[in-house]
Amino acid sequence: MATRRVETGPTGDTVRTNIAIVRKELRLTLRDLADRMTEGGRPMAHNTLSEIERGARRVDVDDLVAISIALDVSPNTLLRPRGQDSKVAAEVTGARVPSTVEAVHYFLEGVRTLNGHNNLEFALRSLPDFMQIRRDKRRRDSWSEPGHTWIHRAIETDGRDVKWSVSESDESVLAREDEDD
Known part of the structure; x- marks a missing residue:
């Protein structure tokens, strides 16, 4: 019994298109990207990368992450x-x-x-497990009570490094921003 080729779906099409777009934005050739893939420990020939961009080859999860690292973008950027x-x-x-x-x-x-x-x-x-707000069930249960609770996701940067934080508040950050305008 012959196996049927699994077709690429809409998300796969988005990924392959975005790989090509980001690669070209970075002015990388397929060979340049292949070299970066090899440096990252997941060798992939330039013709394989070409097949991915053309939709002739699917991207698995490991490929997605390795290509994201080689392009220096989040996997979400490709998805x-x-x-x-x-x-x-x-x-x-x-x-x-x-x-x-x-x-x-x-x-x-x-x-x-x-x-x-x-x-x-x-x-x-x-949210990842290391963010304490996710693990506190009593706190989460209180959010379903009448009233409002705001969960803030914030990025902090010194211009080079970036850190995320998640916090709880009884005040909307968006409302404060509107008042400042």
């Missing part, structure tokens, strides 16, 4: 549909409802679900 307009339709493998570029961005960032269920639970499950 995220491109578009200047956040409301442009975007196809995602496995999504049951139509999505937009913005919805896919928030999904990949772990902020909103694509299946219409509880966004708060999705966001909390999407």
Whole structure:
């Protein structure tokens, strides 16, 4: 019995397109990218990378991460549909409802679900274990009580290094920003 070739879905198409875009933005040839892949410990011939960009070869998860590292971008950059307009339709493998570029961005960032269920639970499950806010069940249970609780995700940088933090507040950062304007 012959095995059937597994076709690339919409997310695979997005990944292959984004690999080519980022590679060209960095002014890398396929050989340059192949060299970076070898340096990173996951050798991949330039013709294999060409097959990926053309859609003749699929990218597995290990390839995705290694290529992301070689291109010095997050895997989310390769997974995220491109578009200047956040409301442009975007196809995602496995999504049951139509999505937009913005919805896919928030999904990949772990902020909103694509299946219409509880966004708060999705966001909390999407946080890494080392972020204490995820593990405190009593705190999480209190968020379902009447009133508002804001969970803030913030980036702190010194211009070179970047750190993320997650905190809880009874005040909206967005409301404070509106007052400052």
